[in-house]
Amino acid sequence: MAEPRTQRSLLSRVLATVLAILVLGGVLVAGSIWLNGRQAARQSYDRLLMGAASDIAESIRIQEGVPVTDLPVSAFELLAQAPEDRVYYAVFGPRGQILTGIDPALRVTPPARGGSSVRFFDEVLDGEPARFVQVTRRFVERDFSGPVDIVVGQTLRARKAMTRDLMLDALLPMAVAGIVLMLLASLVIRSALRPLEALVDDLSGRDPYDLTPMPADRLPRELQVMLGAMNRFMGRLDGQVEAMRNLISDTAHQLRTPVAAIRVQAETAAAEPEGETRSRALDRLLVRSRSLGNLLDQLLSRALVVHRTDSVPRAPVDLREIALEIMERDDQSVLAPEAELRLVIGEDPVLMRGDAFSLGEAGRNLLGNALRHGVQPVSIGAERRGKDAVLWVQDSGAGPDDTIVDRLGDRFNRDNASREQSTGIGLSIVSSVAAAFGGRVEMTRQPDGFRAALVFPAEEAGQ
Amino acid sequence: MIRRWLTALTLALITAAPLTAQEATARFGTGTTEVLLRSTTDIAIITPVIDRFVALNPDLSIMYEQWGSNALFDRSREDCRNGTEPADAILSSAVQQMVWLVNAACAAPYRSPNTTALPPSRRWRDEVWGVTTEPAVIAYNRQLLSGAEVPRNRFALLDALRERPALFRNRIATYDIAESGLGFLFAYSDSLEATTFGALLEGFARVDAVATCCSAEIIDGVAQGRYLIAYNVLGSYVVAADEPDVGIIYPEDYTLLLSRAFMIPKGAAQGRIAARLLDFLLTAEAQALLRQTGLVTDLDPAETGLAVSARRTIPLSPAILVARDANRQQLLFRFWSDTFQRAELP
Numbered sequence: 094m095a096e097p098r099t100q101r102s103l104l105s106r107v108l109a110t111v112l113a114i115l116v117l118g119g120v121l122v123a124g125s126i127w128l129n130g131r132q133a134a135r136q137s138y139d140r141l142l143m144g145a146a147s148d149i150a151e152s153i154r155i156q157e158g159v160p161v162t163d164l165p166v167s168a169f170e171l172l173a174q175a176p177e178d179r180v181y182y183a184v185f186g187p188r189g190q191i192l193t194g195i196d197p198a199l200r201v202t203p204p205a206r207g208g209s210s211v212r213f214f215d216e217v218l219d220g221e222p223a224r225f226v227q228v229t230r231r232f233v234e235r236d237f238s239g240p241v242d243i244v245v246g247q248t249l250r251a252r253k254a255m256t257r258d259l260m261l262d263a264l265l266p267m268a269v270a271g272i273v274l275m276l277l278a279s280l281v282i283r284s285a286l287r288p289l290e291a292l293v294d295d296l297s298g299r300d301p302y303d304l305t306p307m308p309a310d311r312l313p314r315e316l317q318v319m320l321g322a323m324n325r326f327m328g329r330l331d332g333q334v335e336a337m338r339n340l341i342s343d344t345a346h347q348l349r350t351p352v353a354a355i356r357v358q359a360e361t362a363a364a365e366p367e368g369e370t371r372s373r374a375l376d377r378l379l380v381r382s383r384s385l386g387n388l389l390d391q392l393l394s395r396a397l398v399v400h401r402t403d404s405v406p407r408a409p410v411d412l413r414e415i416a417l418e419i420m421e422r423d424d425q426s427v428l429a430p431e432a433e434l435r436l437v438i439g440e441d442p443v444l445m446r447g448d449a450f451s452l453g454e455a456g457r458n459l460l461g462n463a464l465r466h467g468v469q470p471v472s473i474g475a476e477r478r479g480k481d482a483v484l485w486v487q488d489s490g491a492g493p494d495d496t497i498v499d500r501l502g503d504r505f506n507r508d509n510a511s512r513e514q515s516t517g518i519g520l521s522i523v524s525s526v527a528a529a530f531g532g533r534v535e536m537t538r539q540p541d542g543f544r545a546a547l548v549f550p551a552e553e554a555g556q
Numbered sequence: 557m558i559r560r561w562l563t564a565l566t567l568a569l570i571t572a573a574p575l576t577a578q579e580a581t582a583r584f585g586t587g588t589t590e591v592l593l594r595s596t597t598d599i600a601i602i603t604p605v606i607d608r609f610v611a612l613n614p615d616l617s618i619m620y621e622q623w624g625s626n627a628l629f630d631r632s633r634e635d636c637r638n639g640t641e642p643a644d645a646i647l648s649s650a651v652q653q654m655v656w657l658v659n660a661a662c663a664a665p666y667r668s669p670n671t672t673a674l675p676p677s678r679r680w681r682d683e684v685w686g687v688t689t690e691p692a693v694i695a696y697n698r699q700l701l702s703g704a705e706v707p708r709n710r711f712a713l714l715d716a717l718r719e720r721p722a723l724f725r726n727r728i729a730t731y732d733i734a735e736s737g738l739g740f741l742f743a744y745s746d747s748l749e750a751t752t753f754g755a756l757l758e759g760f761a762r763v764d765a766v767a768t769c770c771s772a773e774i775i776d777g778v779a780q781g782r783y784l785i786a787y788n789v790l791g792s793y794v795v796a797a798d799e800p801d802v803g804i805i806y807p808e809d810y811t812l813l814l815s816r817a818f819m820i821p822k823g824a825a826q827g828r829i830a831a832r833l834l835d836f837l838l839t840a841e842a843q844a845l846l847r848q849t850g851l852v853t854d855l856d857p858a859e860t861g862l863a864v865s866a867r868r869t870i871p872l873s874p875a876i877l878v879a880r881d882a883n884r885q886q887l888l889f890r891f892w893s894d895t896f897q898r899a900e901l902p
Contacts, residue, residue, distance in 0.1 A: 162883040166748060169875035177681050179659045180874045184883075193883040196660060198637075219661035 103289075104282055111278045115271045123264055130259035134252040138175060139213055139226065145171040146211075146228040146245040149182060153243075158236035160186065162193050168245070175251030181218050181225070182246070187239030201244055203227050216246065223248045288312050292320065304331040329403060336399045344392055347518070351385045391458075391518040398451045398522050402529030405448045409552050412443040412452070412475035412484045419456045419473060432464055437474030445482040445549040447530040452484065452547070455526040458519035459486040459545045466493065467543060477551060485546035492536070492543030523547065578621040585610030585617040591826045593618055593833070594632070595647040596625045597816065597851070601796050605845040609836050616829060625650035625737045629657070632821060636662035642821035645830035647687070649790075650737045652879045654817035655872055658683045664820045666831045670838040677871040678815050684872050686815025687837045688792070688851040692742050694805040695778050695786040695794050701803075708861070709809040710752045713785070717759040724763040729774045729783040732767035733892055738814075739769075742788040744879040744888060745812050745870055752809070757895040760787070767896075778802050790814065795850025806855070806862045813869040816851070 101109075148168035153160050162184050172180050181201055183194030191197055203214045203225070210229045215222065225246035232238055288311070295307060306324040309317050358381055362374035420436050456473070463471045467488025475484050520534075523545075527534050532549035582599045584606045595602065599622050606618055623631070625648055635642040636657065648654050657663060663683035671685055678686035694713070696706055707713035717724055731739020746753045766783070768774060771793040777783040779799040794804055818837065820830045836842050846852040855862055870876065878884055 161887065162881070163887055164878045164881040164884045166875050166878050169873075169878060173873055173875060176676070176873070179661065179681075180877070193881055195656070195877060195880075197882075199660075221661065 103286060104279070107282050108275070108279055112275060115274060119264075119267060119271060122267060123260065126260050126263045127256065130256040130263075131252075133259060134255035135224075137255070138247070138252050139224065141171050141174050142213075142224065142226045142245055142247060143211065143228070145169070145182075146226050146243045149184065149245065150228050150230040150241075150243045153184065153230060153232075153241055155232060155234045155237045160184070160192055160232065160237060160241050164193070172245070172247055175247055177250045177254075178248040179218060179221070179223075180247050181223065181244070183244045185242040185244070187241070192241070201225060201246060203244070218246055218248055221248050224252070285313075288316055292316065304328070304334070332403055333400075336396070336403070340392070340396045340399075343395075343518075347388055347392060348385070351381060351388060355381045355385065388518070391522070394454050395518055395522045395525070398454050399525055399529075401448050401451050402526060405450075407446040407448065407530070409444050410447045410449050410452060412445060412482050412549075413438040415449065415452045415456055415484060416473050416475045418453055419460055422457075433470035435470060435472040437472050437476075439476060441477060443475040443477050443482045443484075444552040445530065445532075446552050447526075447549065451526045451529065455523045455547055456484055456486070458522050459484075459547070462486075462519055463488040463543075463545065466490075478548075480551055482549045482551040483546050484549075485544050487539065487542050487544040489542040492538055578623050578627075580622040582620045582622075583617060584620060585614070587614055587616040589616050589826065589829065591616055591618050591645070591829050591833070592621065592643045593645045593647065593830075594621045594623055594628055594643040596623060596628060596649050597647060598622065598796075601792070601849045601851060604849060605837065605842050605851075608842065608845055609833060612836070613829075613832070618833075625653065629653040632657055632662065633660070635821065636660060639823070642824055644820070644824045644826040645833060646819045646821060647816055648819075649690075649814060649816050650741070651684075651686070651814065651817045651870060651872060652741060652876045653737075654684050654819050655680060655874065655876050656880055657819060657821075659874060659877060662822055664822045664824060664827055666820060666827075666834065668831070668835050670835045674838070675869075677869045677873070680872040680874075684817050684819045685834060685838070686869075686872055687818045687834070688814075688816040688846060689853050689855070690790055690792040690814045690816070690851060691806055691853055691855065692788045692812040692814065693791040693794060694807060695775060695789045696803045696805065697778050697781050697784055698801050698803045700781055700784055706803065706805060707785075708805060709807045710756060711809065713787070713807075714752070714755055714759050717763055721763050724784060726764050726766065727782070727784040728760055728763055728765035728787065729777055729785070730760065730765060730767055730787040731771075731774075731789075732769050734889060735769035738771075738790060739788065740885070740888070741814070741870065741879060742812055743892070744884075745868065746788070747888060747891075749810060749868075754891075754895070756787075757892065761896045772797070775799065775802060788812070791853055792850035795853070806860045808861060808863070808866060810866045810868045811855075811862055813855075813867055815869060815872070817872060 145168040148165050148171065149162060152163045152165045152168075154163065155161075164182075168182075169180070172178070181195055181199070183199075183201065184192040185202075186192050189202075191200065199219075201216050201218065203212050203216075210231075212227045214225050214227070216225050217223065223246045225244055228243045228245075229240045230243065231240045292307070292312070304327045306327065307320055309320045309324065312320060355378060358374055358378040362371055362378055365371035365374055416436060416438055420434065460471065460473055463486045468490030469488065471486065471488045473486050475482070477483075524534050526532075527547050527549075530549050532547055535544075535546040535548050537544050537546070578594070580599055582603075584603075587610065593606075599620060602620070606620060610616055610618055621643070628646065628648055629650060632642065632646055634640070642662075646654070646657075658681060663681075665682045667682050671679060671682060674685060694707065705716070707716050717728070731742065733740040733743045743753075746756070765787075766777075771790055774783070774786045774789055775794055775797045778786050779797070779802050781801075791804060791806075794802055818834050820827050820834070824830055837846075843852050847854060855867065857863060
């Protein structure tokens with residue numbers, strides 16, 4: 094037994110996916126914004142550092158052979174653009190000796206001396222990460238020549254704040270847009286799912302015995318496919334139920350009279366003490382019960398045919414084989430042992446899509462009718478006629494009356510006038526099979542007799 | 557050998573000196589929790605406000621140590637570098653040293669509504685706060701200078717020096733910037749206002765102005781009439797001296813304002829209580845108490861004749877670090893002594 098799981102709704106699934114996409118996109122964009130913001134903050138504050146260092150470099154004068162820094166306040170005003178950051182500055186002589194600085198005990202030097210006169214580097218200032226720039230100014234004076242290095246640094250608070258502000262400025266509208274998108278998505282999905290909800294309402298409010306098709310108009314195409322499938326399914330179900338109901342009512346209807354007759358015959362036979370009358374009653378009883386057996390066969394056969402036409406997949410069938418098989422089974426020898434039968438088939442296969450068993454039953458019924466009611470000789474055959482595949486049975490007589498021909502195929506045409514061994518059920522099998530495989534029944538008077546034919550759309554050979 | 561021994565002795569003296577450099581100590585309150593406050597402020601001046609603080613917090617006792625500003629700075633820097641136990645709070649008038657300590661990551665941050673209400677020039681990084689308002693004033697002798705003769709700004713002072721050099725000869729006093737850290741800070745701040753500073757120094761030199769070290773001596777000299785005018789004296793000392801003959805001028809062109817810097821050293825044992833003390837110092841009550849002893853001056857334009865635009869608060873910002881730069885100090889010292897020498901030559 095599977096764990097009972099709460100099924101998530103389509104809406105929540107789609108929304109979760111949309112949210113996931115938005116969040117993923119948001120994270121990517123946020124990362125990119127953060128990188129850009131950090132880059133922007135780094136560049137702008139690096140320029141300030143650079144400006145401060147240049148200011149200090151400009152203020153250096155050579156006095157009595159010694160570089161002296163007249164430290165400008167303007168340099169610190171530049172650095173004060175990052176008002177909360179601690180600062181560092183130092184001026185180094187050519188031999189690396191410190192000339193002046195914020196703290197002679199604290200020495201921050203770039204990792205290695207490079208060729209460029211301006212170098213930025215990251216270093217730690219009193220336990221806090223900081224950004225530094227080294228600017229080198231070269232003096233060529235009478236009493237002093239050589240490079241003087243100015244190192245200016247600053248902690249990163251303002252940079253971080255700027256990065257954060259830039260990111261928030263960009264992210265807030267994005268977050269708002271994301272929320273609006275989610276709302277819109279939710280609305281759109283809701284409206285897209287509304288037909289489905291209506292369908293669900295319709296279904297759940299439906300009478301369980303109501304198998305009529307559901308209205309599919311005004312539904313989106315995707316749902317129409319589903320609804321079409323469902324309607325087809327309901328139709329098949331309806332057919333099955335109908336067939337079952339028919340079977341039961343047919344069986345009841347068909348069996349009531351013969352069974353009553355058999356009972357009467359049996360009672361008569363039991364009441365007759367003597368041989369002559371009794372044996373006649375027994376003969377009739379025998380005929381009646383044989384007839385009842387046939388009737389049962391036909392009823393079951395019809396039920397089977399109806400069932401199979403609904404449920405068995407169609408396969409290509411060669412109607413010649415059906416005809417041949419009917420001949421070979423030789424059932425008709427029971428009906429008319431002395432009958433003259435002919436098989437008329439050609440060289441080419443006569444293909445159609447259907448169920449061989451049902452077709453066999455239909456053909457056998459046609460043949461049975463011909464033998465029973467027609468004039469011998471009787472022919473059975475299959476042929477290709479244009480786009481049609483035809484299975485036919487022909488006797489040499491004139492055929493039944495037109496009134497009977499018109500009513501052929503009805504289930505209950507076994508009126509009181511007709512006899513028990515009637516054409517009724519047999520022909521209804523024939524017309525059911527014809528209808529099931531998209532064909533029709535043709536009754537035609539030919540010059541040489543009466544032909545009953547099953548006409549189906551042909552299946553091209555080799556397909 | 558002997559020389560090496562001498563060097564060692566000197567080193568020992570130098571390193572030992574800061575440890576014993578406090579000038580005076582006092583204990584306020586009788587509470588069990590001891591808080592160490594090191595300050596450059598005279599005990600007598602600070603007493604009322606600290607008394608009130610321990611009265612409000614009877615569980616505390618404040619150990620108050622009065623230090624010289626340089627000794628206090630050296631000691632605090634050593635504590636910060638070596639990780640030895642620092643004072644719980646430091647209050648110093650040498651604001652450039654305090655800013656240096658903050659810049660060297662020696663301070664602990666603190667934020668409260670009181671501290672954030674301070675203007676930006678009176679706090680930096682939420683690690684150092686200016687708790688007082690003390691103008692640099694011109695003090696004069698009321699008996700010897702009549703109201704009309706009193707220069708109300710630097711230009712008037714320059715004119716007076718130029719017009720009556722005989723009157724002012726040897727009778728102008730100011731801080732010796734080499735001796736007094738506060739004097740240097742004021743001179744440095746003046747030097748940023750370059751227009752008058754050079755002329756003023758030359759004027760002082762021409763009349764043989766006296767550069768001396770100490771506020772008390774200068775104010776005393778003005779009171780006794782030895783000096784007619786004392787330039788750039790800290791107003792709070794003049795108020796505290798309470799000499800009836802000493803008048804105060806807030807220079808109308810601009811008046812420098814010093815705000816003593818309060819700092820909580822990183823790793824202070826009683827940092828929370830130090831923060832409480834800071835919050836108290838910024839309350840209206842404590843400011844009123846400070847006003848009585850002159851540490852806060854009410855610069856109401858109606859009373860002092862000083863426009864708001866003429867106030868120059870010495871800012872608690874890294875820019876003040878320029879004042880501590882060795883080269884910059886040398887240049888200022890040289891300019892100072894050159895000016896005075898040139899004046900003596902003719």
